[in-house]
Amino acid sequence: AQSVTQLGSHVSVSEGALVLLRCNYSSSVPPYLFWYVQYPNQGLQLLLKYTSAATLVKGINGFEAEFKKSETSFHLTKPSAHMSDAAEYFCADGGYNKLIFGAGTRLAVHP
Amino acid sequence: DAGVTQSPTHLIKTRGQQVTLRCSPKSGHDTVSWYQQALGQGPQFIFQYYEEEERQRGNFPDRFSGHQFPNYSSELNVNALLLGDSALYLCASSYRDILAGVIDTQYFGPGTRLTVL
Secondary structure (H helix, E strand, C coil), X not given: CXXXXXXXXXXXXXXXXXXXXXXXXXXXXXXXXXXXXXXXXXXXXXXXXXXXXXXXXXXXXHCEEEEEHHHCEEEEEECCCCHHHCEEXXXXXXXXXXXXXXXXXEEXXXX | CCCCEEECCXXXXXXXXXXXXXEECCCCCCEEEEEEECCCCXXXXXXXXXXXXXXXXXXXXXXXXXXXXXXXXXXEEECCCCHHHCXXXXXXXXXXXXXXXXXXXXXXXXXXXEEEX
């Protein structure tokens, strides 16, 4: 069955530190993988997507993600965290034309 | 270019009542998907509409129904509301690539917060 696992429901980093949010997928078809961000009381905003064109995907706000088929992973990174990055982040697999989401990771950024 | 819009923003209902939520897709999009996001959880797929027909459905009871209009806008109806239906309901629109057999990236609206008392 199609599923997405996000390791770590809460991640806390200092401003300027590396951000690493983990995502593993389980899909029997080539995955279409996405990262979305959700700010409080808002909908989901697309950060980036993987559609097999390149394994390293660059998104908005300095985020990027690397697709690793051997590890079935699609981890999200940002070299230097900013206070405005504090939000909930969701990884999703759209391989069956519907999005299957992970449970989300809440990122906290402290001074 | 307006993005995905949803109405109303907030809604309060009592158990047993019925509710209708509305969604207008981005310009150029022809597919609408609905998701339920309970507090503290990831969104769960409810169903998807294309060419005014339900094309896919998630694990939701028949109390959840929908409709898509010729202008691609969509409604989500929930009958016999339960306390557990309290959630943020998200609409997402996308374009269906017929040749590739896939839908493109889904873009989300701001959601409708439904509270059932």
